[in-house]
Amino acid sequence: MDNFTISQLSQFSGIKPHTIRIWEQRYHALTPHRSKGNTRYYDGTQLRRLLNIVSLSGTGVKLSRLGAMSDEELFQMIREHSESAAENKDYAYFVNQLISAGMNFDEFNFEKIFSHCLLRFGMLKTYVEVIHPLLSRIGLMWSADEIPPAHEHYISNLLRQKISTAIDSHPVEKAEKETWLLFLPEDEFHELGLLFSNYYLRSKGKKVIYLGANVPLSSVERTLEEVDVQYLLVFMVRNDLPENIKNYLDELAAVVGKRKVLVTGGAINAAGPIENKSILQITSVEDLDGELEQTYTG
Numbered sequence: 001m002d003n004f005t006i007s008q009l010s011q012f013s014g015i016k017p018h019t020i021r022i023w024e025q026r027y028h029a030l031t032p033h034r035s036k037g038n039t040r041y042y043d044g045t046q047l048r049r050l051l052n053i054v055s056l057s058g059t060g061v062k063l064s065r066l067g068a069m070s071d072e073e074l075f076q077m078i079r080e081h082s083e084s085a086a087e088n089k090d091y092a093y094f095v096n097q098l099i100s101a102g103m104n105f106d107e108f109n110f111e112k113i114f115s116h117c118l119l120r121f122g123m124l125k126t127y128v129e130v131i132h133p134l135l136s137r138i139g140l141m142w143s144a145d146e147i148p149p150a151h152e153h154y155i156s157n158l159l160r161q162k163i164s165t166a167i168d169s170h171p172v173e174k175a176e177k178e179t180w181l182l183f184l185p186e187d188e189f190h191e192l193g194l195l196f197s198n199y200y201l202r203s204k205g206k207k208v209i210y211l212g213a214n215v216p217l218s219s220v221e222r223t224l225e226e227v228d229v230q231y232l233l234v235f236m237v238r239n240d241l242p243e244n245i246k247n248y249l250d251e252l253a254a255v256v257g258k259r260k261v262l263v264t265g266g267a268i269n270a271a272g273p274i275e276n277k278s279i280l281q282i283t284s285v286e287d288l289d290g291e292l293e294q295t296y297t298g
Contacts, residue, residue, distance in 0.1 A: 003041045013054050027067030051100040052078055055093045086120040091129040102155035110158055123166050127196050163195045170202040180231045183211035190237045221255045231260050236267040253278045
């Protein structure tokens, strides 16, 4: 698939459709194609051009000038702007550039941009300010079936490789260390947030048992019988009925006993407040940090 509606361009770029049309008409920034039925659509080149213009629009260059530039001129300006974007902490610039590279299956530039972020910001800041917003934008489109599955898988797998490499940089902790069990419930497969948590906990000196995606409760129970675990961290991303989520959390609480359970993810946020008092909802890295601080002082 290389045909995108203006709505899809809007979600990829964060720019409203009305604004995109104004940029087309006033600055000739994009030139949409027309189908046989006279429906407007955009190809991958147009999407990349829009993302480059959005990336550069905060640099002080007028939109009229950006719209008049050729694609190669925009690429050259993008190459020159990476350093100043890092200096100014222009995280949105890097989000747009990673999406652009991912949507064009351009692993070379994806690697270059990601490595630049790691070098300038470190893994924690890169995840919070770049990867998480990128995943949120991609995830919303995936949920609405508005991103080609191949592109979603491609971007996700590149990010998975990067986070896995960061995890490998931390040594495995000894058995007597405080132990965390990380997993996704059955039918949950979006594990990038869980992978980052694996990295983050290891960076804090915690021992992590990582079960990964699509884990039945019976497997969790068996693990808890065999290993001394103090904390469990569970991500729930897939949309589900609030009552189903509540029932799952009740079943999980019954399995884990007095151990502390932290849950997070879009599905949890959408389901409303958690009524089970043995389960703690967290929504950010700062929340996780706060829990870690308690373990240091407890």
